[in-house]
Amino acid sequence: MSNTKHIHKGLQERLLDLLLIALIVYMTLKGGTSGACAACKYQRRRCAADCPLAPYFPAEQPKLFQNVHRLFGVRSIVKILEKLDETQKPEAMKSIIFQSYVRDRSPVHGCLGVTQQLQYMIWFAEEELKAVNSQLQLYRSQPQNGQNQNQNHNHNQMIHELGSDHNKQQEDVTSQQLDLGMGLNVNNNQSNVVTPFFSSLLPVSETQQPQMSYTYSCSEVNNNGYSPPAYNTDSGKEILTNNNNVWGDQNRFLYNNNNGGGYSNQNESCHEMKSNGVMAIQSQLVNLQMVSNHQRVEEEEADHEYDELHQFLDIIDDRQSFGDSKEA
Amino acid sequence: MPKRETKKIKPSQEVIKEGPFLVAIHLKGIYMSNYTNSPCAACKFLRRKCTSDCVFAPYFPPEEPTKFANVHRIFGASNVSKILHEVAPHQREDAVNSLAYEAEARLKDPVYGCVGAISVLQRQVLRLQRELEETNADLMRYAGCLGGETTSAYGGRRG
Numbered sequence: 001m002s003n004t005k006h007i008h009k010g011l012q013e014r015l016l017d018l019l020l021i022a023l024i025v026y027m028t029l030k031g032g033t034s035g036a037c038a039a040c041k042y043q044r045r046r047c048a049a050d051c052p053l054a055p056y057f058p059a060e061q062p063k064l065f066q067n068v069h070r071l072f073g074v075r076s077i078v079k080i081l082e083k084l085d086e087t088q089k090p091e092a093m094k095s096i097i098f099q100s101y102v103r104d105r106s107p108v109h110g111c112l113g114v115t116q117q118l119q120y121m122i123w124f125a126e127e128e129l130k131a132v133n134s135q136l137q138l139y140r141s142q143p144q145n146g147q148n149q150n151q152n153h154n155h156n157q158m159i160h161e162l163g164s165d166h167n168k169q170q171e172d173v174t175s176q177q178l179d180l181g182m183g184l185n186v187n188n189n190q191s192n193v194v195t196p197f198f199s200s201l202l203p204v205s206e207t208q209q210p211q212m213s214y215t216y217s218c219s220e221v222n223n224n225g226y227s228p229p230a231y232n233t234d235s236g237k238e239i240l241t242n243n244n245n246v247w248g249d250q251n252r253f254l255y256n257n258n259n260g261g262g263y264s265n266q267n268e269s270c271h272e273m274k275s276n277g278v279m280a281i282q283s284q285l286v287n288l289q290m291v292s293n294h295q296r297v298e299e300e301e302a303d304h305e306y307d308e309l310h311q312f313l314d315i316i317d318d319r320q321s322f323g324d325s326k327e328a
Numbered sequence: 329m330p331k332r333e334t335k336k337i338k339p340s341q342e343v344i345k346e347g348p349f350l351v352a353i354h355l356k357g358i359y360m361s362n363y364t365n366s367p368c369a370a371c372k373f374l375r376r377k378c379t380s381d382c383v384f385a386p387y388f389p390p391e392e393p394t395k396f397a398n399v400h401r402i403f404g405a406s407n408v409s410k411i412l413h414e415v416a417p418h419q420r421e422d423a424v425n426s427l428a429y430e431a432e433a434r435l436k437d438p439v440y441g442c443v444g445a446i447s448v449l450q451r452q453v454l455r456l457q458r459e460l461e462e463t464n465a466d467l468m469r470y471a472g473c474l475g476g477e478t479t480s481a482y483g484g485r486r487g
Binding site for chain 2: 070071072073075076080083084088091092094095096098099103107108109110111112113114115118119121122125126128129132133135136139140
């Protein structure tokens with residue numbers, strides 16, 4: 001009797017084990033093939049066919065949902081989505097996912113940090129543009145009054161035939177300038193100077209390289225950029241002005257902080273340019289690029305987020321790479 | 329109605345009387361809750377007792393009730409509290425300000441929120457970059473003009 005009882009007990013235990021294993025296998029299989037979205041998986045609930053979050057949170061990217069859940073919470077998202085049209089929902093979710101991603105990467109400043117960086121970039125580009133424009137003005141006024149003009153006249157007198165009158169020389173000078181402007185193929189030594197004029201077509205010269213990489217990073221934003229087609233520009237501007245009014249103090253501080261070194265260097269090199277002429281202009285341009293480089297090095301930590309932002313914009317287009325970029 | 333004990337406030341702290349019954353005190357909320365027993369905007373909104381260790385009190389003063397209301401409506405008080413606890417104390421003010429900005433932006437533009445502003449700024453940066461590139465090219469062309477003339481004029485000496 002005791003033997004049969006023992007065997008019976010053993011069988012029961014085995015059966016229980018088998019049941020457990022079957023249950024585990026069933027649950028894992030169900031979880032793997034049911035296609036529950038990341039939101040429902042995270043909340044451990046059944047993902048219904050009409051789950052409002054399923055289209056935006058695929059099961060393969062749980063981190064996306066975690067970010068959004070941490071910042072907004074499911075209830076807030078559903079509330080936001082409820083008020084919107086069907087066509088606006090995907091855009092809204094994109095912006096929510098992006099905002100949450102930025103907050104995950106930068107818990108202190110979030111999107112405001114990105115906004116401030118962009119505002120600083122705009123300020124910097126405007127200052128750079130001003131400096132370049134003022135030099136351009138200087139250049140435009142220089143050949144008419146400066147010594148170079150006389151030297152060019154003398155030079156032209158040497159080159160051209162001796163008997164040519166002054167008016168003809170003027171025409172020569174202007175035509176020479178125009179020709180040189182179009183492309184200085186004759187003078188091989190100066191090819192570096194002219195190359196940037198065709199920067200979009202020709203390989204970039206050494207002095208131009210840093211700036212080109214800078215622009216490239218920006219054009220990268222545009223290509224993959226967040227470009228809402230039906231975006232209301234006025235509301236964006238309104239937000240910006242509010243940002244300046246209400247939270248702009250740090251911003252101004254940032255601007256003033258970074259204002260010091262770079263621009264004074266540009267001014268110094270501008271004076272240098274006046275005295276030394278063409279070579280100084282080249283060095284000045286290098287300086288400008290050096291300044292922008294230096295600025296970038298200073299801002300490297302902050303730019304970081306911005307770079308990551310670009311990565312994320314890639315990811316929005318191609319979400320498959322999300323995991324890799326996060327690991328990297 | 330909590331009693332406002334303005335006498336206990338340190339003399340260096342500025343007190344501005346805006347009306348016969350309204351006293352606006354320019355202080356951090358923590359001092360408010362400690363000294364005047366006035367709950368912070370968060371605790372007022374959530375109708376709970378504002379303790380001395382209230383995480384919201386320093387950043388949501390009772391004078392700005394909409395700041396907390398916006399943040400609470402978009403992110404929820406518990407999420408904000410979690411974020412504040414994750415951030416170092418000296419960075420919390422910045423974090424709250426950025427959250428308030430984002431919440432306000434989201435309320436004004438439920439579709440794009442602050443991302444819309446980022447998009448506008450990005451376009452502006454790109455436009456400026458393009459303009460800068462063009463102006464630089466012009467400058468280079470001028471430099472090329474003068475450079476060619478100068479080297480041809482002084483070519484013998486330099487070369």
